[in-house]
Amino acid sequence: MHGLIFRTLEAFISDAFGRDHWTLAVALADLPVTSFEAMLQYDATYFPKLLAACAQDLERAPSVILEDLGAYLITHQNHASVRRLMRFGGDTFSELLHSLDDLPGRTRLAVSGLELPQVHVRQPIPQHFTIHCSGTPTGFGHVLVGLLRAMSDDYGTLAVLDHCGVRDGAEVIEVQVIETAFADDRGFSLADSALAHSA
Amino acid sequence: MMSVTDLLMAIRPLHVCIGPTGHITQVGKSFCKLGVGNPTGARFLEVFEIMRPTKPASMSELRGLAGQVLRLRLRAEPGLGLRGLVVDDQAQGAILDLSFGIAVVDAVQRFGLTARDFASSDLVMELLFLQEAKSSAMAASFSLNARLNGARLAAETDALTDGLTGLHNRRALDGALSRLGKSDTEYAILQMDLDRFKQVNDTLGHGVGDTVLKRVASILRSQTRQDDLLVRAGGDEFVIVCPGLTDHLRLTSLAAGLIRDISEPAKIDGQDVTIGASIGIAVSIKAERGDPASCVSRADVALYAAKRSGRGQHVFWSADMGDTLAELVLPVP
Numbered sequence: 001m002h003g004l005i006f007r008t009l010e011a012f013i014s015d016a017f018g019r020d021h022w023t024l025a026v027a028l029a030d031l032p033v034t035s036f037e038a039m040l041q042y043d044a045t046y047f048p049k050l051l052a053a054c055a056q057d058l059e060r061a062p063s064v065i066l067e068d069l070g071a072y073l074i075t076h077q078n079h080a081s082v083r084r085l086m087r088f089g090g091d092t093f094s095e096l097l098h099s100l101d102d103l104p105g106r107t108r109l110a111v112s113g114l115e116l117p118q119v120h121v122r123q124p125i126p127q128h129f130t131i132h133c134s135g136t137p138t139g140f141g142h143v144l145v146g147l148l149r150a151m152s153d154d155y156g157t158l159a160v161l162d163h164c165g166v167r168d169g170a171e172v173i174e175v176q177v178i179e180t181a182f183a184d185d186r187g188f189s190l191a192d193s194a195l196a197h198s199a
Numbered sequence: 200m201m202s203v204t205d206l207l208m209a210i211r212p213l214h215v216c217i218g219p220t221g222h223i224t225q226v227g228k229s230f231c232k233l234g235v236g237n238p239t240g241a242r243f244l245e246v247f248e249i250m251r252p253t254k255p256a257s258m259s260e261l262r263g264l265a266g267q268v269l270r271l272r273l274r275a276e277p278g279l280g281l282r283g284l285v286v287d288d289q290a291q292g293a294i295l296d297l298s299f300g301i302a303v304v305d306a307v308q309r310f311g312l313t314a315r316d317f318a319s320s321d322l323v324m325e326l327l328f329l330q331e332a333k334s335s336a337m338a339a340s341f342s343l344n345a346r347l348n349g350a351r352l353a354a355e356t357d358a359l360t361d362g363l364t365g366l367h368n369r370r371a372l373d374g375a376l377s378r379l380g381k382s383d384t385e386y387a388i389l390q391m392d393l394d395r396f397k398q399v400n401d402t403l404g405h406g407v408g409d410t411v412l413k414r415v416a417s418i419l420r421s422q423t424r425q426d427d428l429l430v431r432a433g434g435d436e437f438v439i440v441c442p443g444l445t446d447h448l449r450l451t452s453l454a455a456g457l458i459r460d461i462s463e464p465a466k467i468d469g470q471d472v473t474i475g476a477s478i479g480i481a482v483s484i485k486a487e488r489g490d491p492a493s494c495v496s497r498a499d500v501a502l503y504a505a506k507r508s509g510r511g512q513h514v515f516w517s518a519d520m521g522d523t524l525a526e527l528v529l530p531v532p
Contacts, residue, residue, distance in 0.1 A: 004339075037346075038339045081335040088328040091314065109325075110332030190327055191311045 001044035002114040005137065006036035009047075012069045013054055015076060021057055028053035041113070047137060063142045063163065070146025074154065085110065086151055087188040093157035094177055097121055097129050097148070116140060117171075127177040134170040141171030148175065158182035203288075211296055212316055215283075217243045219291035221258040227297075229316040235275050247271050250280075262287050269295070279306060299323075304330055361431040363409055364416035372430040375440055376491035379483075386442045387450050387482045388491070390498040391457065393435035394475035394510045403470055410467045411474060418460045422453065438495070445482045447515065454478045454513035462511060477505040478513035496523055 013022045026034050029049040036042060055062045073082045085106070089099035104116045117135035124130060133141045145163050152159040158179040164172040204225055207214050212229035215238075223238050223246065231237060238246045244255070251270040255261040265287040272280055283297040299306045303323055306312060317323045359371035367375075379386055393415065400408035412435070419429045419437065428440040444450065461476040479502025481494045501516035503524055508514065 037343050039336075039343045081331065085328060085332055085335075088324060088331075106328065106332075109329055111336050189311060190307045190313060 001042055001047055001137070002111070003036050003040040003042055004038045004111060004114055005047065006042055006050070007038040008073065009050060009054070009069065010036050011078065012072045013058075015078070016068065016072060017058060021054075025050060025053040025057050028056060044136075051139070062139065066139050066142035067146035067149075067163075070143040070148075071150040072146075073143075074147055074150035083151075083154065084188070084192070086147070087154070092180060093152050093155040093159060094127075094129075094180070096151060096155070097131070097175060097177075098123070100131060100144075119144075120170075129175040129177070131173040131175065132167075132170040133173070138171075141173055145173055148173075152177075153183070154186045156181060156183040156185040207294070210318060210320075212318055213297040213299075215243065215247075215295040215297065216288070217258070217261070217293045217295070219258065221261075224292070229312070232310045232312055232316055233273065233276065234310065235273055246274060247281075248274050248277075258291075258293070261285065262291075262293050265293070271297075279309070303327070364412055364431050366416050366419070366429045366431045366437075368430065369432050372428065372432065372438055372440070375428045376495065379440070379442065380491045384442045385445045385483050386440060386491075386494075387444050387480060388494050388498040389439040389441070389450075389454060389513075390479045390495070390502040391437040391439065392477050392502060392506065393437075393461070394477060394506075396435040396474055399472055399474060403467075403472065407467050407470060407472065411465075411472060414465060414467075415461055415476075418457065422456050422460065438498075447482075450480055450482070450515075451513070454480060458511060458513060475511045477502060477510050479503065479505050479516065480513060481516040493522060500524055 010022055013025060023034070029046070029052070031046055031049065033042065033046070051062045051065065054065055058065065073079050074086065075083075086096065088106075089096040089102075098121060100119045100121045103119050107114050107116050115136075117133040117137070117140045120132040120134075122130045122132075131141075131144070133144060141163055145161050149159075149161050152161075157177060160176045160178065162174045164174055166172070201209075204216060207216070207225070208227065212227040214225075214227045215223055215230075216225040218224045221242055221244065223241055223243050226238060235246065243261070249255060249261075249264075249269055249271045252267060253260075253264070255264060262285070264285045267285060269283050269285060270280060271283060272278075280300065280302050281297050282300040283295045286294045286296070288294050298321075303326060307327060314324055359367055359374070361368045393411075396408065396411065399411055412431070415437070416429070416431070419439065423429060423439060424441070424444075426442055427444075428438075428442075430438040430440070432438050441450070441453075444453075458476045458478065461474065464471055464473045466472070479498045479500065481497035481501055483491070483494050497516040497520075500520045500523065501514045504520055505512045505514040
């Protein structure tokens with residue numbers, strides 16, 4: 001499994017709860033690794049163990065941790081590039097949702113070897129989207145919920161997102177876009193990339 | 200069917216239409232972002248400079264380039280290369296369809312372009328996405344490499360250093376000797392043993408013994424040159440390798456100075472501690488330069504001779520001592 005996934009969990013737990021909690025989680029998970037590098041590969045069985053250990057230590061459900069991790073990726077200044085790369089998906093939150101089918105492909109373009117579940121988006125009725133995620137890592141749907149919730153804020157769009165569990169082997173997310181100009185759009189300029197890199 | 204010019208306006212944001220007189224009759228909507236205002240009405244060749252494949256001087260020469268890819272630039276922005284295709288409009292004029300090519304990344308930064316400034320079929324957004332993603336991934340890779348390299352350097356240093364004194368260890372000595380063996384440099388090797396160190400260790404404790412070793416290390420550092428290799432080979436044995444130093448007088452002065460300073464009584468943890476040192480010296484011999492190990496062995500023989508003749512002395516190796524300890528002819532005491 002790609003080190004970026006582990007590194008992200010490590011950064012999130014350390015930044016949001018403190019390094020001690022990460023140290024404790026690693027000890028609870030009984031892994032031979034104590035810190036992860038973004039650009040190395042690790043045994044995929046580590047991930048569920050680590051997540052369970054974090055859940056035990058922080059006394060919250062794994063799904064909640066994953067959702068917060070998604071939001072953290074968009075809002076934390078250390079990961080400004082993730083927000084920017086997501087904004088390449090479109091000018092509006094709805095366009096971004098429509099671009100999610102391309103997410104695994106875009107991710108592979110960005111970091112070869114980083115495999116994400118296949119994402120399939122449908123819009124059965126206007127302003128209502130259904131997102132299916134199939135494949136590993138399981139629980140990615142929860143990360144996507146947190147990430148999209150933060151992105152809707154970023155676009156200034158009011159949207160309600162729900163993880164509806166697993167149907168036919170795919171995680172299902174329901175999104176309802178309520179108001180597109182609910183708050184200020186944080187904005188996105190192609191020309192800001194230099195700023196994002198120095199962050 | 201809409202007119203060609205309206206069609207161009209709708210789908211090609213970076214096109215230029217040129218009339219039969221060589222004047223610009225229409226430009227795509229993204230031109231206003233490029234800092235040249237609206238060039239409509241200006242002479243095409245005064246706004247643009249065509250670099251390749253040839254430099255047309257007239258409208259007919261320009262139309263002659265139809266079907267070819269041009270490389271050109273705005274005279275007002277000479278740093279920004281453009282690419283374009285010329286099409287003969289069949290009415291004595293020409294149409295140029297332009298793109299930034301690989302310069303698009305710079306153009307976006309320079310002019311604050313947005314997705315709407317490009318044709319929606321253009322892959323420019325994918326290119327920019329890839330460029331940003333690649334930069335982020337490279338940054339992560341560089342930071343990993345920097346950390347790994349730091350760890351490697353630290354591990355290498357640790358592997359070549361004696362933890363107690365900070366001098367080099369035997370592994371570093373082996374490396375240095377093998378490098379010397381391959382070079383043309385003459386050198387001297389000094390083997391030094393401390394006298395009465397074992398008694399200090401046994402009677403005053405290892406703590407005092409360690410402090411004595413550190414003191415000796417600092418004396419070695421202060422009396423030797425930058426290029427000399429200082430090695431704690433184990434216990435109370437030290438080796439000094441002096442590249443380029445073979446002069447007997449200078450080596451004598453070095454050895455005597457070391458023995459004098461080490462033999463100075465010192466107060467350690469409130470205890471008076473007096474030790475001494477014996478030194479054996481061997482100098483590389485031109486013909487045998489290739490074998491530093493034999494030079495070390497000779498320095499060892501000389502050290503043994505120094506100890507036998509009453510400690511607190513230095514002795515140069517001489518041929519009559521033999522090459523190894525086994526051959527050493529001991530004077531009858």
